[in-house]
Amino acid sequence: MLAETQGVELDLPHLRALADADLARNLAALAEAARAIDPSKPVAEVVAAQAADKPAADGVIALATEQAATLRQFLIDQRIVTIPTDDVAAVRESPPFKRWNAAFLDGPGPFEQRKLPSYYYISPPDPTWPAAEQLAYIPPKSDLLFTTVHEVYPGHFIHSLHIRKNPSKVLQVFWTYSTGEGWAHYCEEMMFDAGAGGGTPQARIGMLKEALLRNVRFVVALGEHTGGMSLGVARQLFLDKAYVDPGNAHQQAVRGTFDPMFLSYTLGKLAIRKLHADWLAAHPGGTLQAFHDELLSHGAAPLPVIRRDMLGNDSPVL
Numbered sequence: 001m002l003a004e005t006q007g008v009e010l011d012l013p014h015l016r017a018l019a020d021a022d023l024a025r026n027l028a029a030l031a032e033a034a035r036a037i038d039p040s041k042p043v044a045e046v047v048a049a050q051a052a053d054k055p056a057a058d059g060v061i062a063l064a065t066e067q068a069a070t071l072r073q074f075l076i077d078q079r080i081v082t083i084p085t086d087d088v089a090a091v092r093e094s095p096p097f098k099r100w101n102a103a104f105l106d107g108p109g110p111f112e113q114r115k116l117p118s119y120y121y122i123s124p125p126d127p128t129w130p131a132a133e134q135l136a137y138i139p140p141k142s143d144l145l146f147t148t149v150h151e152v153y154p155g156h157f158i159h160s161l162h163i164r165k166n167p168s169k170v171l172q173v174f175w176t177y178s179t180g181e182g183w184a185h186y187c188e189e190m191m192f193d194a195g196a197g198g199g200t201p202q203a204r205i206g207m208l209k210e211a212l213l214r215n216v217r218f219v220v221a222l223g224e225h226t227g228g229m230s231l232g233v234a235r236q237l238f239l240d241k242a243y244v245d246p247g248n249a250h251q252q253a254v255r256g257t258f259d260p261m262f263l264s265y266t267l268g269k270l271a272i273r274k275l276h277a278d279w280l281a282a283h284p285g286g287t288l289q290a291f292h293d294e295l296l297s298h299g300a301a302p303l304p305v306i307r308r309d310m311l312g313n314d315s316p317v318l
Contacts, residue, residue, distance in 0.1 A: 005261060006178040007302035008271070008317055015263075016222060018318065022266055023215040023241065030208045030243075036201040047243050050205045054140045060122055065091045067145050068120065071153035071196065078194055081154045081292040084165050087118065089157045094121035100255065102139070102248060103147050105156040110164050110172035118160065120152050129247055136245035142206025145197055146188045150210065154191070154292070155184035162296035171299035177261045179300040182268015185214055189269070194288070209243055213252070214265035216242040220256045221263040231257070271303045271317045279310055 003009045010018075034046035055063045068091060075081055089105065098106075098121065107118035125134035139147065149155055159180065166172050188210050197203025216237050223229030223237075234253035238244050244252065256262060272295070279291055298306040304317050 001260065002263075002267075006176060006264060006267075007304045008178065008267065010318065012222070012226060015218075015267075018270065019215065019218040019222060019263070019266070022270060023212070023219060026208050026211045026215055027241070030205060030212065033201040033204040033208065037205075044243070047205060047209070050142065050202055051136075051140045051243070053142070053202070054138050055144075057124070057134075057138055060124075060138060060144070061091050061093060063141065064120065064122060064144055064148055067148045068152050071145075071148060071191075074191075074194075074196055075154050075158070079287065079289045080191070080194060081158060081289055081296070082162075083158060084161045087115075087161060089118040089120040089152050091120045091122065094123040099123040099126070100251070102137075102251070103151055105151045105160070107157070107160050111169075118157060120148070120157070122147075125247065133245065133247050137247045140206065142197065142203050143209055144206075145203065146192070146207045146210045149188050149191045149196065150184045155187045156180065159183055159296060159300070162293075163299045166297070166299050168299070171301060175300045176302045178264035178268035178271065179303050179306070180268075181262075181265045182270075182272055182303065183295070183300075185211075185265040186269040186272040190288075211266075212242040213238070213244060213248075214269070217252065217256065218263040218266045220253065221260045224256050225260045267318075268303060271307075274318060275303070275307050275310065278307075278315065282311060 002015075030047070031043050034041070034043040037046050037050075068089065072083070072088070075083060089107070094104070098104075101123065103120070103122045105118060105120055108116040125137040127134070129137070151157065163172055188207050192199070192204060192207040197206065220229065220234045220237060224234060231253050234256055235249045238249035238252050239246065242249075242252075275295070276291055280286055283290075294310060295306065298309065307317055308314055
C-alpha cells in the first residue's frame with residue numbers, strides 16, 4: 001500500500017526500524033526537556049504539569065486565533081517560507097459531523113473561482129464523556145501552538161496556498177498523504193528550531209508531544225495491520241508513549257483501523273528532513289526559505305518525484 005499510494009518502497013523490517021528509531025529519538029528529547037524544567041521529577045510528572053497549562057474550554061478558539069496571527073508574522077520576520085496571498089484561515093469549532101480528529105484544516109477546492117474562506121477547525125470534547133475526560137481533552141497551550149503550526153502556519157494552510165497558485169492543474173488537485181502530512185509535521189520541529197515558542201523547554205515538550213503522537217501512529221499502523229495488534233494495546237501505546245489523554249488515545253487507536261497510512265506523518269517528515277540535508281549539501285549557503293519554496297512548488301507530488309527533481313538523482317528517499 002505504501003509503494004502503491006506514496007511511491008515509497010520499503011520493506012516491513014525497515015519500516016519498523018524507522019518507526020522505533022524516531023520514537024526513541026523523541027522520547028529521549030522529551031526526557032531532556034523535562035530535566036531542563038525539573039531534574040528531580042519523573043518525566044511523566046513534568047509532562048503532566050505542562051499539560052495542565054491550558055486555556056479554559058471556551059478560550060481555545062481565541063487562543064488559537066492569537067497563535068495563528070503570531071505565527072504568520074513569525075514566518076515573515078524569519079523568512080521561513082513565502083506566503084503567496086493575503087488569505088487567512090478562520091479558526092472555528094468543528095461541526096459535530098466532523099469530529100473524528102482534534103483539529104484539522106478545511107479549505108476550498110483549487111478550482112473555485114470565488115474567494116472563499118479556509119477554516120482551521122478545533123474539536124471540543126464529546127459532551128457524553130466523563131467530566132475529567134472532557135477536561136483532559138482540552139489542548140495545553142504549547143501543544144495547541146504546534147497544532148496551529150501544523151494546520152495553518154506554515155503547515156497545511158500555507159501549503160494549500162502554494163498548491164492553488166501552481167500552474168499545473170494536475171498538481172492543483174493531486175495529493176500524496178506522505179507529502180501533505182509530512183510537510184505539516186516537519187514544520188513543527190522546524191519551527192521550534194527556528195525559535196517559535198521562544199525555544200523554552202515547555203514549548204519543546206509541546207512540540208515533542210505532537211511528534212510522539214505521530215510516532216505512535218507509525219507503530220500502531222504497522223501493528224494493527226501487520227501484527228495483529230488489538231485496539232486496547234494500541235490505545236495503551238498512545239497513553240504511555242504519546243502522553244495523550246484517554247479520549248484522544250481511543251480516538252487515535254480507532255483511526256488507525258481505517259487509516260493505515262497515518263504512518264505517513266512521520267515517514268514524510270523524515271523524508272523531508274533528509275531531503276533538506278541533501279539539498280543543503282548540493283546548495284551550500286541555501287536558505288530555509290529557498291528550500292521550502294522550491295519544495296512547495298511541487299504541490300503534493302510524491303516525495304520520490306520531488307526529490308528527483310530537486311536533486312537531479314534517484315538517491316533513496318529514506
